[in-house]
Each structure stands twice: as C-alpha cells, then as structure tokens.
Amino acid sequence: MKILVVGKGGREHALITALDESPVDTELFCFPGSDAIESLASSVQVDGLDELIVWMKDHEIELCVAGEESYLVKGEGLANLCEQAGIPCWGPHKQSAQLEASKEFAKEFMLRHGIPTGAASGCADIDEARAAINGQYPTVLKFDGLAAGKGVAVCPDEASAEEFLQEVLVERKFGDGRLLVEECLTGPEVSIFAAVCDDEYLIFTPARDYKRIGDNDEGANTGGMGAVASRQLIDADMLAEIETSIVKPTIQGLVKDDLPYRGYLYFGLMLTPDGPKIIEYNCRFGDPECQAVMPLVQGDIASFCLSAAKGEMKSELLSFDEGWSVCLILASAGYPASSRSGDVISGLEKVDGARVYHAGTKRNAEGQWETNGGRVLAVVAGAEDRLGAVDAAYAELTKVKFDGAQNRSDIGRMHF
Incomplete structure (x- = not known):
C-alpha cells in the first residue's frame, strides 16, 4: 500500500510510525517531512499542493493522510484536490475543515446543532472586543483563524486581555482575522478523538494535554508540553455522556449541513459542573496527544484509514490497549x-x-x-x-x- 503523509512534526512522526507498524505491507512517503521522518518515509520534493497532487497521481499513491491542519484549508484544500484526482484522502474537505480554521464558524455550528458550549461573541476590531468583554473576567479570547495552537488566551484581568487584544487586533500577530470573546468555562479538560467516515465514527483513546510551559499549569501557553492517554482517563458514564451530547450531534450536524468528513476529528472538552462542554474542534489529531494515543492503538491502522477514506468504516480492524x-x-x-x-x-x-x-x-x-x-x-x-x-x-x-x-x-x- 503506497501512502503519503502530509506534515513534518512530531504528530506526523507518530502517525507514520503507526502506519509503518501496520501488518499490511506499506510504502511510505512524506511531504514536506523531516530528517527523522525520512528514516521511515521517502521525502517528496515538490513545490506546493498542485504539484503534490500531480506527483501522487504519477506515483500511484493509494492513500493521502492529512497531518498538518494548514493544508486542509490552503488553496482549494488538500482533500478537495485529492478527490478531484481520484486519490482517497484521510482528512476532511476545505469547507468542513472550517470547524478548526474559523472559531466563529465552529461556534455557530455548535449553537445551531444544540451542542453544549460556552457563550461567545465575534468581534472585528478592538473596540468591539472591549465592549464584548464588558469588564467580565476571567474571559477567553480566541483568534478566529489558525494559529498553530497559540491563538487562545485565558485572561484573568483587564491588563492581560488588553495585551492579547493588541497582539491580535492591532499588531496582527496571527494575520488578518476576527476575534472571539468567549465565556470562561471551568473544570478538568479532556481531549476526545474520533475517526469519522460520513455518518459513522469510532472513538479513540481519550487524552489530556498540558498547555502551560511550567509545572502546576503556570507560565505562558504553548503548543503542548506533554500528554497522557488512557481508556481509564474518564469513566464509562462520562464518556457515554460525551458521546451522546457532543460527538453524535456533531456527526449528525456535519451530515445535515452537507459538510463531507472523512478523517480524524478532535473534540477539546471541559468537564464543567454543568456537564461536558466543547471548547473547540480540530480537524486532525492533536499534538502532542497523537504521540500519546497512537502507541495504544492496536491492529491495522493503514487498512483502517484506507477503507474509511474510501467510505467504509471497518472498526473491527482496530483495538485499544487498556493501559x-x-x-x-x-x-x-x-x-x-x-x-x-x-x-x-x-x-x-x-x-x-x-x-x-x-x-x-x-x-x-x-x-x-x-x-x-x-x-x-x-x-x-x-x-x-x-x-x-x-x-x-x-x-x-x-x-x-x-x-x-x-x-x-x-x-x-x-x-x-
């Protein structure tokens, strides 16, 4: 099976390792890849997505796996281009990937489908944002677009909020885009991952990541300083509630809104005193949660992803370590x-x-x-x-x- 994985980071190294360890015979490629990834997969030297699609067709690639989120929404979108070329892609179409690419799009989706989440207001400039905050602290501020996991700030006071507003809406640290002022939810956080194939899904091992640079969750926010994963992380009743109130309505909402989805979907959740609520979606595996979860996945992940990318969910191909x-x-x-x-x-x-x-x-x-x-x-x-x-x-x-x-x-x- 000839597979190409798009991305270059630790998440992609974990995904490629899992594909390499699948019992089915695989020939692996990567774009853009890294020196470490190239020990398992051959690097593809092309300039951009259009050339990559041509290369995949010429080399008869049977499956494209989306790692990095940016390629899902760049240009026409990786999955959209793959579909036009007849290449199965394990990653959602550009219009569906707006669940991650636009925090405002995601929030409107959640509210439209009755999925528990915090209240929020979308703002175009700093004056609108200040008015939306209205002196209510702590508050959560989110850049609307992609920001490599760094476009969110939990602000305990006016000074911290003003600093983030200046970075996002004045200095444009993350580029052009709106900002979401969101209710600050409290409780333990947990990450749920699902493999989604149209109207079917398979929930993977739950995880928790640690965002702050310092011990005791102190210091600056990062892309993630570590993670734990286990089926024991949350109890069965809580997982069942999350599936019923959040996962299932999300999948049904994608179908209802005609948003094609085949790929991994990440649910960032807060277990609030009022029950689980969703903070955000990611349209791929989390990083570093992927590195914690993938070693617990057993079975034939390569054949599973290929079948699901083609529209057939074969959950029986996978099982999960209970440790x-x-x-x-x-x-x-x-x-x-x-x-x-x-x-x-x-x-x-x-x-x-x-x-x-x-x-x-x-x-x-x-x-x-x-x-x-x-x-x-x-x-x-x-x-x-x-x-x-x-x-x-x-x-x-x-x-x-x-x-x-x-x-x-x-x-x-x-x-x-």
Missing part, C-alpha cells in the same frame, strides 16, 4: 516566546523501552541530531497504571540532553 501512555515534550531554550536552533542533542541512543518522536530536530553536517524549533522531541512510555507510565517516561527522558532544554516535571502526576 496508560505518557508523552513528555523537551522544548528548546526560549520557548514559547522564541526557539533556539543548533544545540546538539545527546543520549538518544540510550533511550530504551520508550518511543522518541521528533518534532523540531535536524541532522547537522556531522550527522548529529540538533534542535531546530520550539518543541524539539517527545519521549513516550506506557504501563498498565498511570504512575508506572509516568515513571517510565521520566526515566528515559533524563537520558536525552541538549543546552537550554526545557520540560515539565508534573506530566501525568498532575491529574484531574
């Missing part, structure tokens, strides 16, 4: 405000009994691994119980070193 998986992120000096590249990474060869997924790394002229981004790599370990997985992951993480390395010490220890 725990813990993902620890090592970030470079300066992250998240900046990142530092060129620091040599040592100790990777000493890691034993854990997986290492590369995100911001590259090989230098001497063949050594070095930093090349903010979140550098993930160390992932599993066990039957949570603390066993935590201890195993941290034991392996200590073997990997580079100047300025940052990591949290409470991933998995700081639970609900």
Whole structure:
C-alpha cells in the first residue's frame, strides 16, 4: 500500500510510525517531512499542493493522510484536490475543515446543532472586543483563524486581555482575522478523538494535554508540553455522556449541513459542573496527544484509514490497549516566546523501552541530531497504571540532553 503523509512534526512522526507498524505491507512517503521522518518515509520534493497532487497521481499513491491542519484549508484544500484526482484522502474537505480554521464558524455550528458550549461573541476590531468583554473576567479570547495552537488566551484581568487584544487586533500577530470573546468555562479538560467516515465514527483513546510551559499549569501557553492517554482517563458514564451530547450531534450536524468528513476529528472538552462542554474542534489529531494515543492503538491502522477514506468504516480492524501512555515534550531554550536552533542533542541512543518522536530536530553536517524549533522531541512510555507510565517516561527522558532544554516535571502526576 503506497501512502503519503502530509506534515513534518512530531504528530506526523507518530502517525507514520503507526502506519509503518501496520501488518499490511506499506510504502511510505512524506511531504514536506523531516530528517527523522525520512528514516521511515521517502521525502517528496515538490513545490506546493498542485504539484503534490500531480506527483501522487504519477506515483500511484493509494492513500493521502492529512497531518498538518494548514493544508486542509490552503488553496482549494488538500482533500478537495485529492478527490478531484481520484486519490482517497484521510482528512476532511476545505469547507468542513472550517470547524478548526474559523472559531466563529465552529461556534455557530455548535449553537445551531444544540451542542453544549460556552457563550461567545465575534468581534472585528478592538473596540468591539472591549465592549464584548464588558469588564467580565476571567474571559477567553480566541483568534478566529489558525494559529498553530497559540491563538487562545485565558485572561484573568483587564491588563492581560488588553495585551492579547493588541497582539491580535492591532499588531496582527496571527494575520488578518476576527476575534472571539468567549465565556470562561471551568473544570478538568479532556481531549476526545474520533475517526469519522460520513455518518459513522469510532472513538479513540481519550487524552489530556498540558498547555502551560511550567509545572502546576503556570507560565505562558504553548503548543503542548506533554500528554497522557488512557481508556481509564474518564469513566464509562462520562464518556457515554460525551458521546451522546457532543460527538453524535456533531456527526449528525456535519451530515445535515452537507459538510463531507472523512478523517480524524478532535473534540477539546471541559468537564464543567454543568456537564461536558466543547471548547473547540480540530480537524486532525492533536499534538502532542497523537504521540500519546497512537502507541495504544492496536491492529491495522493503514487498512483502517484506507477503507474509511474510501467510505467504509471497518472498526473491527482496530483495538485499544487498556493501559496508560505518557508523552513528555523537551522544548528548546526560549520557548514559547522564541526557539533556539543548533544545540546538539545527546543520549538518544540510550533511550530504551520508550518511543522518541521528533518534532523540531535536524541532522547537522556531522550527522548529529540538533534542535531546530520550539518543541524539539517527545519521549513516550506506557504501563498498565498511570504512575508506572509516568515513571517510565521520566526515566528515559533524563537520558536525552541538549543546552537550554526545557520540560515539565508534573506530566501525568498532575491529574484531574
């Protein structure tokens, strides 16, 4: 089976590893890929999506898997172009991917279909935003478009809100776009992932990620400093409520609104005192949750994705480990405000009994691994119980070193 995965980060490294470990014979390709991914998949050297589609047709690619969200909404959209070319794509059409690309679009979808969520107001400029906040703190401010997981701020007071408003609506840090002022929900957060094929879905292992740079969820927001995943993360009754009130109505809403969807769908949830409510959708696997979840997926993920991309959900091809998986992120000096590249990474060869997924790394002229981004790599370990997985992951993480390395010490220890 010839498969191409679109993306270059730790999530794509985890997806490609899982595809490579599928029992079916696979030949893997990546675009744009990375030095680490190229140990498993051949890199495709083309300029843009149009050329990529031509390359896939010429090389008889049987399945395209969307990793990075940006390609789903870039130009005509990856899945749309694949469909025109007759290539099955595991990733939603551009119009459906607006669930992630536009926070306002997603909020209107939730309200239209009666899906529990927080109240919100869309704003075009800073004056509208100030009026929508109306002195009510804490408040949540969200840039309407894609911002690599960094376009959201939970603001406890006027000063923090004003700083974010200036960045988004005046300095245009994330580009042109509107802003959503949203009710601040409280409670534990949980991430639910579903593989969606038209009107059918399969819920994967729940996860929780840790966004703040520092222990005890303190400091600046990041793309994610670690994650835990387990079927034991939430109890069966809560998962059933989430499926009934949020997952199922979302799938039904996609069908009702004629929004074609075949691919992974992420539900970012808050378990509030009033029940589970959705914070956001992502139209792909989360990062770093993917790195925690994929080691728990058993079976033939390659054949599963191909069948679902063609319109047939074969849930029997997959099963899920009942234990725990813990993902620890090592970030470079300066992250998240900046990142530092060129620091040599040592100790990777000493890691034993854990997986290492590369995100911001590259090989230098001497063949050594070095930093090349903010979140550098993930160390992932599993066990039957949570603390066993935590201890195993941290034991392996200590073997990997580079100047300025940052990591949290409470991933998995700081639970609900």
